[in-house]
Amino acid sequence: MSDVTIIGMPRSNLTRTVRIACLEKEIPFAFSSRNVQPPGHPPTPELLRNNPFGKVPVLTHGQFVLYETAAICRYIDDNFPGPLLRPVHAEKAARMNQWISVAMTRLDPDIIRNFVIPMFFADDVTRRDPAFTTRMNEMTDRIRHDLSALDAAYGDGWVCGDRFTIPDMMIMPMIHYLNAMPGGPEMLANAPNVEDAFARFKARTSAAQTDPLLPEKLLKSA
Numbered sequence: 496m497s498d499v500t501i502i503g504m505p506r507s508n509l510t511r512t513v514r515i516a517c518l519e520k521e522i523p524f525a526f527s528s529r530n531v532q533p534p535g536h537p538p539t540p541e542l543l544r545n546n547p548f549g550k551v552p553v554l555t556h557g558q559f560v561l562y563e564t565a566a567i568c569r570y571i572d573d574n575f576p577g578p579l580l581r582p583v584h585a586e587k588a589a590r591m592n593q594w595i596s597v598a599m600t601r602l603d604p605d606i607i608r609n610f611v612i613p614m615f616f617a618d619d620v621t622r623r624d625p626a627f628t629t630r631m632n633e634m635t636d637r638i639r640h641d642l643s644a645l646d647a648a649y650g651d652g653w654v655c656g657d658r659f660t661i662p663d664m665m666i667m668p669m670i671h672y673l674n675a676m677p678g679g680p681e682m683l684a685n686a687p688n689v690e691d692a693f694a695r696f697k698a699r700t701s702a703a704q705t706d707p708l709l710p711e712k713l714l715k716s717a
């Protein structure tokens with residue numbers, strides 16, 4: 496037993512990223528959602544003890560506690576035997592770091608925080624608010640731009656070529672949510688390399704085992 500526990504929420508895209516990293520690394524781990532706040536609630540004292548910023552995922556490995564998705568993925572890759580989650584060649588490794596940074600600082604805010612989450616939780620009054628529609632249209636334009644850059648990156652299979660690496664584990668769960676939102680499939684249709692990568696992602700065991708089982712009807716009507 497590796498004594499690794501991932502703390503997070505099943506529907507959190509970044510929690511899914513680190514669960515995928517553990518599965519791809521082929522290390523046994525426990526997954527715990529105990530004492531993690533439901534969406535929209537303040538962080539619980541238990542979570543704040545592990546992460547003062549109140550976010551998931553958190554990894555515990557024995558007494559060692561680590562937060563921040565990129566740090567957790569790198570720790571998993573560096574500290575356990577198993578398939579490499581990163582390229583070996585220096586230029587490709589640098590490219591991987593570039594995409595980790597883009598995924599965390601641009602794609603996650605654009606796709607998840609500023610589009611999927613507001614769309615998902617908007618009530619009827621909000622949906623009828625023209626300011627909300629304007630904001631969502633602006634985000635759609637931004638995401639279309641993000642997808643065109645991603646599409647060029649996915650031309651060789653995954654962002655670092657033929658190996659499924661850490662940034663793919665971050666980006667593909669975001670694409671999963673985008674694809675389930677109204678307008679998402681249309682946005683993805685303009686990024687065929689990303690669509691193709693998403694189809695290959697869904698066929699992986701690690702993706703199937705971490706599928707957030709989205710309530711399709713709810714999302715399509717969001």
Ligand SMILES: N[C@@H](CCC(=O)N[C@@H](CS)C(=O)NCC(=O)O)C(=O)O
Nearest residue numbers: 507508509510550551552563564565
């Ligand atoms: N920079 C953090 C961001 C983590 C994050 O935003 N996690 C979301 C779930 S995907 C969360 O904890 N949301 C709950 C909240 O903000 O209250 C990381 O890379 O792990």
